[in-house]
Amino acid sequence: MGSERREQMRALGARLRGLRAEAGLTGAVLAQRAGVGQPTVSKVETGRMVPSVDVLDRLSRALGLDELTVREVRELLDAVMAAPGTDQSADNIPPAAGSTVDEEVRSTQLVRSFQCVVLPALLQTAEYARHVFVSAPKSTPDAVGRAVAARIERQSVLYEPGRESVFVLTEAVLRTWPGSPALMLAQLDRLLAVESLSTVRLGVIPWRQPVPVLPRHGFTLCDRRAVVVEAFDSERVSADSAELAAFEETFARFEGAAVFGDEVRELLLRVMSDFRSLGDLLTR
Template sequence: MGSERRERMRVLGARLRALRADAGLTGAALAQQAGVGQPTVSKVENGRMVPSLDVLDRLSRALGLDESTAGEVRELLAAVEAAVETGSGFEGDVSVGLAVDEAVRGARLVRSFQCVVLPALLQSAEYARHVFESAPNSSPEAVGRAVAARVERQSVLYEPGRESVFVLTEAVLRTWPGTPALMLAQLDRLLAVESLRTVRLGVIPWRRPVPLLPRHGFTLCDQRAVVVETFTGEGVSVDSAELAAYEETFGRFERAAVFGDEVRELLLRVMKEFRELGDTVTP
């Protein structure tokens, strides 16, 4: 990631770590009192994760911070988020997809709509590799690190107290990189994730008209930020009017989608078609 953003994350983490030490708490004790996972505390303190404002406020209350100090750490978080908005790059020029990874890490409710590429949290390692390799000037080393980071961040899908809602067009399932074998593994992962209690996976079948023509994918993180994804990068907005517009748009796509048994039947049907396609198509 860009050096400015990385440094701001380190400053925030170091400040929280010092405040925890002043309070005489272990990381595990702070996590328990704040009602967050211990890995969350560790990653925030080590500058590896950007907490949501809700998580930061929980930590502040558990630490017993006064109003002035709590405001200080909020300002440090705002500085981190500002670094995203100004377009800080990521190491190896594999920025597309990493801002959303970090934004969702601290959110309790994630809602993602995609019309071409699978959501970051649902991508298999090989699918993600193709995503990052498509970035301009990417290096094998940077791609490898980005893939590993993405897979690690997907652990949020299994954490209690979180909810993830994904809405895809059927085109996402049929827009594939690599080989049919890669997509078979990817679709198998979607079946597994769809069964999680913390996840709702919806698909708008091609037989249904879309409520409006999608121009790009986007991800809502709680009700505090939206990450808008484009071919060349990502933008993060916290503007209330823009958030409201994206929430209304997501609701329209969600109402057009099928869930549950219908999604599983659709996934199995697409998997059957990829098996028939086999290795007859050269990537």
């Protein structure tokens, strides 16, 4: 990354940090008001991340900035984007699916995630996560290694008292596999371990059960303040009340179609048996 671009990022971050201090807000409070993860606020303020226009607008609204100051920070962002040296830093490599969720869940007490293709970020093993990040555009081995380590570290929220995580998957998620059958056996074993936690509810919609809504993408509800909507190559965070209500209703319908407890453990064991058979077949 060029030195001029880096300096512009630092200038934008310093200005936002100063405005937050003037408003008497902590980074955690600002993140909650803006509907973003606290790590996002930290990275922007320290010049390690270029915020999207949407994130900058939400930070500006949460800070209660007047029109003149909003224009000022927008101009600072424009200066970053116009600065020479557009190579992205390791922290700014376009994210693979789940990166935004990683940041959002840090300040979330209730996580509700529905997935129809890729396992939720909080449930991935290191090897599964590596395949997710390798698929990101412009990924590098060093960046992938750091991203995997950060993802595994953030999974500690699953074990924190006072938090609740509810995951609903289609059976297709369990049978869509990267790497090898051995990778998926380790991944499914991880799901069995996590399912036993008192802070986690894991549900699966079996293939024999019709889905109540045709799923087109995954999404994660963070408390009742934001939803992370996942597309093939990007993610967006929405705090719009009408959109939140629609996703909460949709999640409830998927949750109602899923099996939990003993039934989901039996299903996981059946899928594991299928992967063992597949592994034996591939090694013959």
